[in-house]
Amino acid sequence: MRTVAIVSQKGGVGKTTTAVTLAHGLALEGMEILLLDTDPQGQCATLLDLEHEAGVFRWLGAREPVANVVRETGRDRLRLIPGDKTTVEAQLLLNYRGETLEALYSARADLETLGVDVVVMDTAPSVGGLQDAAIMAADEIVVPVACDYLSLERAPETFATMAAVRDRGWAGNLAGVQPTFYSERTNAARVSLEDLGDLVTRLGLAEVLLRPIHESVFIRSAASEGRTIWEIPARTEYDERAQLEYVRLVRHVRRAITARRATAHGA
Numbered sequence: 263m264r265t266v267a268i269v270s271q272k273g274g275v276g277k278t279t280t281a282v283t284l285a286h287g288l289a290l291e292g293m294e295i296l297l298l299d300t301d302p303q304g305q306c307a308t309l310l311d312l313e314h315e316a317g318v319f320r321w322l323g324a325r326e327p328v329a330n331v332v333r334e335t336g337r338d339r340l341r342l343i344p345g346d347k348t349t350v351e352a353q354l355l356l357n358y359r360g361e362t363l364e365a366l367y368s369a370r371a372d373l374e375t376l377g378v379d380v381v382v383m384d385t386a387p388s389v390g391g392l393q394d395a396a397i398m399a400a401d402e403i404v405v406p407v408a409c410d411y412l413s414l415e416r417a418p419e420t421f422a423t424m425a426a427v428r429d430r431g432w433a434g435n436l437a438g439v440q441p442t443f444y445s446e447r448t449n450a451a452r453v454s455l456e457d458l459g460d461l462v463t464r465l466g467l468a469e470v471l472l473r474p475i476h477e478s479v480f481i482r483s484a485a486s487e488g489r490t491i492w493e494i495p496a497r498t499e500y501d502e503r504a505q506l507e508y509v510r511l512v513r514h515v516r517r518a519i520t521a522r523r524a525t526a527h528g529a
Contacts, residue, residue: 263374264519265366265381266437267400271423272416273387275408276442276475279485280511281384282309284404286490287512289340293379296332299345300366300396301386307344310335311488314346318392321372322365323352328372341378353391362391363430366399380519389423397427402437402518404511407458409444409451409474414458421465436470437518440511444474451477472514478504 268281278301285297299306304314317331321343333342356362366383373381383400385393397403403424407417417439424436439462445451455474462471480501484491496502 263370263378263381264401264522265370265373265383265399265434266402266404266515266519267383267385267396268404268406269385269393269397269400269420269424270406270413270416271387271389271393271420272408272413275406275413276481277387277406278303278305278309278384279481280404280406280440280442281382282306283490283492283508284512284515285380285382286337286340286492287508288380288382288516289337290492291512291516293339293516294377295340296373296376296378296381297335297340297342298366298373298381298383299343300349300392301345301384302347302349303386304344304346304349306342306384309485309488309490310337310342312342312344315344316346316348317343318345319348319352322369323348323355328369328376332376341376349392356395357391363394363398363427365392366395370399389419394423394427397424397434398430398432400432400434401522402435402515404438404440404515405436406440406442408442409454409458411450411454414454414461417458417461418465421467435518435522436467437515438470438472438511439467440472441474443477445477473507473510475507475511476500476503480504 270277285295289295307314320326321331356365383396385396
């Protein structure tokens with residue numbers, strides 16, 4: 263079993279959309295996927311047209327068996343542990359017990375009983391708490407960064423948090439920095455993408471900067487219908503472009519997972 267965390271300390275960068283689209287895309291490629299929603303907004307369920315539930319609280323906070331809180335999504339090979347506002351209470355309990363940072367890493371054995379190939383974790387943009395726990399538990403991390411000034415301003419904080427968690431024992435990898443909401447028609451987006459390239463180069467991360475995902479009405483329409491972009495027909499060249507850009511991300515992450523697994527087995 264491999265774990266992938268979608269991490270950003272800025273809201274509105276397409277983090278949950280990326281988590282859901284990636285999870286369903288991997289499932290469509292034949293992998294057994296669990297989507298774990300650690301964000302108190304619980305919007306993974308929204309994007310899949312499901313009800314918000316206190317799954318994370320019941321599992322991590324109240325210590326119910328993980329099998330009790332896993333939900334079918336109506337999609338083959340894709341299951342969900344949903345969250346809602348009670349996820350905040352789970353984090354408070356974990357803090358009280360001194361278990362927050364290791365909470366998800368320690369729970370990997372529980373997740374492995376579900377027989378999944380990959381766990382995709384959506385995270386809240388808030389610093390600390392379950393976001394740090396998701397980083398600690400992640401084999402691979404994808405960092406979405408919207409192509410705007412405010413998102414770019416916050417990106418270094420995300421990388422700094424990853425470095426701080428690494429200092430505390432995280433042994434995973436940054437699989438990709440994924441630019442989102444890109445448009446060639448706006449100078450601000452072009453400049454932001456160039457500045458992001460400069461930033462990751464300075465940090466020695468240029469090799470994991472991925473090609474941008476364009477701003478898309480198609481992606482928003484799918485979200486409003488409680489479906490993923492794999493479940494609605496592409497009617498225009500821009501719809502097809504959105505799907506192809508996410509196909510690239512899905513296959514990039516799958517290659518990263520496969521490469522790390524092969525390396526681990528070789529060791």
